[in-house]
Amino acid sequence: MKKDIDGQIPNYPNLPSKLLCILLNVTxxxxxxxxxxxxxxxxxxxxxxxxxxxxxxxxxxxxxxxxTEFFCxxxxxxxxxxxxxxxxxxxxAEKIFPPLDFxxxxxxxxxxxxxxxxxxxxxxxxxxxxxxxxLLTTGWSLFVSGKRxxxxxxxxxxxxEKQQLLLGIRRANRQPANLSSSVLSSDSMHIGILxxxxxxxxxxxxxxxxxxxxxSPSEFVVPLAKYYKAVHSNxxxxxxxxxxxxxxxxxxxxxxxxxxxxxxxLDPVRWKNSQWRNLQVGWDESTAGEKRNRVSIxxxxxxxAPFFICPPPxxxxxxxxxxxxxxxxxxxxxxxxMPWIGDDFGxxxxxxxxxxxxxxxxxxxxxxxxx
Amino acid sequence: MKKDIDGQIPNYPNLPSKLLCILLNVTxxxxxxxxxxxxxxxxxxxxxxxxxxxxxxxxxxxxxxxxTEFFCxxxxxxxxxxxxxxxxxxxxAEKIFPPLDFxxxxxxxxxxxxxxxxxxxxxxxxxxxxxxxxLLTTGWSLFVSGKRxxxxxxxxxxxxEKQQLLLGIRRANRQPANLSSSVLSSDSMHIGILxxxxxxxxxxxxxxxxxxxxxSPSEFVVPLAKYYKAVHSNxxxxxxxxxxxxxxxxxxxxxxxxxxxxxxxLDPVRWKNSQWRNLQVGWDESTAGEKRNRVSIxxxxxxxAPFFICPPPxxxxxxxxxxxxxxxxxxxxxxxxMPWIGDDFGxxxxxxxxxxxxxxxxxxxxxxxxx
DNA sequence: ATGTGGGCAAACAGCCGACAA
DNA sequence: TTGTCGGCTGTTTGCCCACAT
Numbered sequence: 001m002k003k004d005i006d007g008q009i010p011n012y013p014n015l016p017s018k019l020l021c022i023l024l025n026v027t028x029x030x031x032x033x034x035x036x037x038x039x040x041x042x043x044x045x046x047x048x049x050x051x052x053x054x055x056x057x058x059x060x061x062x063x064x065x066x067x068t069e070f071f072c073x074x075x076x077x078x079x080x081x082x083x084x085x086x087x088x089x090x091x092x093a094e095k096i097f098p099p100l101d102f103x104x105x106x107x108x109x110x111x112x113x114x115x116x117x118x119x120x121x122x123x124x125x126x127x128x129x130x131x132x133x134x135l136l137t138t139g140w141s142l143f144v145s146g147k148r149x150x151x152x153x154x155x156x157x158x159x160x161e162k163q164q165l166l167l168g169i170r171r172a173n174r175q176p177a178n179l180s181s182s183v184l185s186s187d188s189m190h191i192g193i194l195x196x197x198x199x200x201x202x203x204x205x206x207x208x209x210x211x212x213x214x215x216s217p218s219e220f221v222v223p224l225a226k227y228y229k230a231v232h233s234n235x236x237x238x239x240x241x242x243x244x245x246x247x248x249x250x251x252x253x254x255x256x257x258x259x260x261x262x263x264x265x266l267d268p269v270r271w272k273n274s275q276w277r278n279l280q281v282g283w284d285e286s287t288a289g290e291k292r293n294r295v296s297i298x299x300x301x302x303x304x305a306p307f308f309i310c311p312p313p314x315x316x317x318x319x320x321x322x323x324x325x326x327x328x329x330x331x332x333x334x335x336x337x338m339p340w341i342g343d344d345f346g347x348x349x350x351x352x353x354x355x356x357x358x359x360x361x362x363x364x365x366x367x368x369x370x371x
Numbered sequence: 372m373k374k375d376i377d378g379q380i381p382n383y384p385n386l387p388s389k390l391l392c393i394l395l396n397v398t399x400x401x402x403x404x405x406x407x408x409x410x411x412x413x414x415x416x417x418x419x420x421x422x423x424x425x426x427x428x429x430x431x432x433x434x435x436x437x438x439t440e441f442f443c444x445x446x447x448x449x450x451x452x453x454x455x456x457x458x459x460x461x462x463x464a465e466k467i468f469p470p471l472d473f474x475x476x477x478x479x480x481x482x483x484x485x486x487x488x489x490x491x492x493x494x495x496x497x498x499x500x501x502x503x504x505x506l507l508t509t510g511w512s513l514f515v516s517g518k519r520x521x522x523x524x525x526x527x528x529x530x531x532e533k534q535q536l537l538l539g540i541r542r543a544n545r546q547p548a549n550l551s552s553s554v555l556s557s558d559s560m561h562i563g564i565l566x567x568x569x570x571x572x573x574x575x576x577x578x579x580x581x582x583x584x585x586x587s588p589s590e591f592v593v594p595l596a597k598y599y600k601a602v603h604s605n606x607x608x609x610x611x612x613x614x615x616x617x618x619x620x621x622x623x624x625x626x627x628x629x630x631x632x633x634x635x636x637l638d639p640v641r642w643k644n645s646q647w648r649n650l651q652v653g654w655d656e657s658t659a660g661e662k663r664n665r666v667s668i669x670x671x672x673x674x675x676a677p678f679f680i681c682p683p684p685x686x687x688x689x690x691x692x693x694x695x696x697x698x699x700x701x702x703x704x705x706x707x708x709m710p711w712i713g714d715d716f717g718x719x720x721x722x723x724x725x726x727x728x729x730x731x732x733x734x735x736x737x738x739x740x741x742x
Numbered sequence: 743a744t745g746t747g748g749g750c751a752a753a754c755a756g757c758c759g760a761c762a763a
Numbered sequence: 764t765t766g767t768c769g770g771c772t773g774t775t776t777g778c779c780c781a782c783a784t
Binding site: 453454499500506 | 756758
C-alpha cells in the first residue's frame with residue numbers, strides 16, 4: 001500500500017505476506033472514459049494441505065509473443081492542433097499501414113482502425129506535400145477530440161496477424177486527476193482487499209482483485225513461476241549488481257542497472273520477513289530520482305551469470321535465504337507436488353503477465369483464447 | 372449493499388447492524404470531472420460503556436435552513452445547441468437575477484456565478500426578442516461544453532444571502548457510466564467498509580466513510596436524533612399508512628404515500644433483527660415501479676397523528692418493538708445518559724443531513740461554519 | 743524526414759427576430 | 764410564456780503547400 005494509516009489498518013495475523021492462489025478467471029477491461037487498461041482477476045487461495053490443487057494450475061507461463069508490429073508516436077503540437085492532421089513517421093507508415101497505390105495522384109486510401117472498445121475510427125491516409133510525406137487528414141481531429149488527446153500524449157497503431165489495424169493511446173504522465181472517485185475511500189478499499197484475501201484464505205473461497213499495471217507502484221500479483229524462478233536462481237547479497245526492466249515512453253522496455261544497498265523489511269511490524277520490496281537499491285543513472293528505491297526479488301535480473309537451469313541440489317541448500325516461512329512453505333508444497341518439474345518452468349518471457357503492455361493487451365483482445 | 376456475493380463477504384459477528392458514532396469531522400467534496408457531490412466523514416465509534424462520550428456529541432440537529440432562493444431548469448435541445456443561448460424562465464430571472472436597467476435598449480447586464488469548484492462563469496443576460504424574454508447569450512455555450520451538459524440535464528441558479536450567484540448542475544439519470552474505475556473492486560470496497568467499521572468498533576479507533584446521497588440506494592449514515600425520533604414516535608404495524616420524501620427532478624422534494632405490507636429482515640442470516648430496510652412497502656402511485664420496496668423506519672413519516680412530544684411512559688413500554696438488541700442497547704445508553712432530554716431533540720428539519728440537497732450544500736460551502 | 747505556418751474555402755458558432763405551441 | 768427555426772455574420776476547421784530545421 002502506498003500510505004499507511006497508523007492503527008487504522010487491521011492486522012490479519014493469519015494472512016501471510018504471500019498467498020498462493022490459482023487464477024480462476026481473468027477479465028480485461030479498458031476504462032470507457034480514459035482508455036486506461038486493467039485486469040480483473042478471480043483468485044482461489046490454495047490451502048497448504050491441498051497439493052492436488054497445484055496440479056490443476058498451469059504453472060508454465062505461456063510464451064504468447066504477439067505476432068504483431070506496431071508503432072508509437074508522441075503527438076506534437078501540430079498533430080493535436082485543429083489546424084491540420086497527423087504527420088505519420090515514414091518508416092512507421094511503411095511498416096504498419098497497407099501499401100498505397102502509387103499510381104494514384106496523390107496516393108491515398110481510407111484506413112480503419114479499432115480501439116479497445118471496438119469502436120472503429122476511419123482516417124484518410126494520403127501521401128503528398130513537398131517533400132512527400134504520409135499524413136492522416138479527414139477523421140483525425142475527431143479522434144483527437146474524442147479521446148481528448150493533447151501534445152505529449154502518444155498514439156499506437158498496431159497491425160495484428162490478420163493484418164487488421166488496432167489503435168491505442170497512452171497519455172502523458174499528467175497529474176493523477178481522477179483519483180477522487182466519489183463513493184470510495186481508498187483506505188476502505190485497501191482494508192477491503194486485505195479483508196477479502198484474509199477471509200478467502202481462511203475459508204478457501206475465491207476473491208476478486210483489480211489490477212492496473214501503470215497505476216500500481218508495485219505489482220501485487222506475481223506469477224508463481226516467475227516468483228519461483230527468481231527465488232531459486234537469484235542469489236541475493238549486499239552490493240549485488242542487477243538489471244531491471246522499465247517501460248519507456250515509446251511503449252517499449254529498457255533495462256536500468258543498479259546495486260543492492262540493503263535488505264530489510266518494508267514494514268517490520270505488520271509484515272515481518274515479507275519479501276515484498278525488501279531490497280533497498282541504488283540506480284546507476286539518476287533519472288531525476290524517479291525510480292523506486294525498494295524492489296522485490298522477482299523484479300530484478302542478476303547481472304552475474306545466474307544458475308540458469310536446475311542448479312545442483314547442494315547449491316540450493318546453501319542459499320542464504322532470509323527466514324521467511326511463506327517462501328519455505330511455498331517451496332515445500334511446490335517440491336512435494338511436482339518434483340519432476342525442477343526449476344525451469346518454461347518461462348520464456350518474464351514480462352508476459354505483470355506489466356502487460358498495451359500491444360500484448362490488444363492482441364489478447366483479438367485472441368481471447370490466448371488469455 | 373446492493374448485491375450480495377454469496378459467501379464472499381466475511382461475517383463480523385461482533386459488528387452490530389447499527390454502530391453509534393460521533394462525527395469527528397466532515398468534509399464536503401465535488402468531483403472535479405462531474406461535479407457530483409459527496410461527503411467524507413470521520414466517525415468515532417462510541418463504546419457502550421462510555422456514557423460521557425454521548426454528552427460531547429451534539430444531538431440536536433441544527434436547523435440551518437438556507438436563506439436562499441434558487442431556480443432549476445431542465446435544459447432543452449435549444450438550450451444545449453450551439454445554435455443559440457439559454458432561455459431563462461421569466462419568473463426565475465425576476466426572482467434570482469439582479470434587476471435589469473430597463474432604460475437600456477435592450478436591457479442587458481453581465482452575470483457572474485460561481486460553481487462548486489469556485490470557478491467563475493460569466494454570462495451576458497439580455498432581455499429582448501418579440502415577445503420579450505430573458506436570455507443568456509455570450510458565455511453560455513462555454514458553460515455547456517465545459518460541463519458537458521446535454522438536453523435533459525438541469526442547471527441551478529442560486530442567490531445566496533449575500534446576493535451572490537451560485538451555479539450548479541444536476542445530470543439526468545443516465546447510465547452509471549463511470550462506475551468502472553480501474554483500481555477498485557466494489558466488492559473489496561464493500562468488504563473494506565465493513566472491515567474498517569468492525570476494526571474501529573473493536574479498537575475504539577476512528578474510521579472514514581464516503582457518502583454520496585444520490586448514488587447510495589439507502590443512506591447508511593443516519594443522525595442519531597432522526598433515528599431516535601423515528602423509533603420513539605413511529606408506531607409500526609402491518610397495514611400502516613405513511614408518507615416518504617423523494618427528491619424531484621427540479622431539486623425540490625415531494626411526498627409519496629404508501630402502506631406497510633410486511634416487516635421482515637432484509638438479510639436474515641447475516642444481519643438478523645436489523646432495522647435497515649426491514650419494512651416492506653407498497654406505493655399508492657406506481658411511478659413505473661421506480662421506488663424501492665423496502666425502507667427503514669427513519670425514512671418514513673406516519674400519516675396517523677404520531678406521538679409528537681414525549682408520550683407518557685406507559686405508552687412507550689407497550690410499543691410492539693421487534694427484538695433488536697442494538698436498538699434496545701442504544702435506547703438504554705441514551706436514556707441513562709440524558710434522561711432530561713426526553714423524546715424531542717429539537718429536530719426541525721429531518722431532511723437536513725441525509726439527502727443534503729445541492730442548494731443546502733452550496734450554501735454550506737459559502738458558510739463553512741454552519742457545517 | 744518532419745514540425746510549423748500562411749493561404750484559402752467550407753463549415754460552424756452564435757446573435758437576431760419570426761412564428762407557433 | 765418559451766421552444767425552435769431561418770437569416771445573417773464572424774470565427775474556426777481543415778486541406779493544401781512552402782519553408783525551415
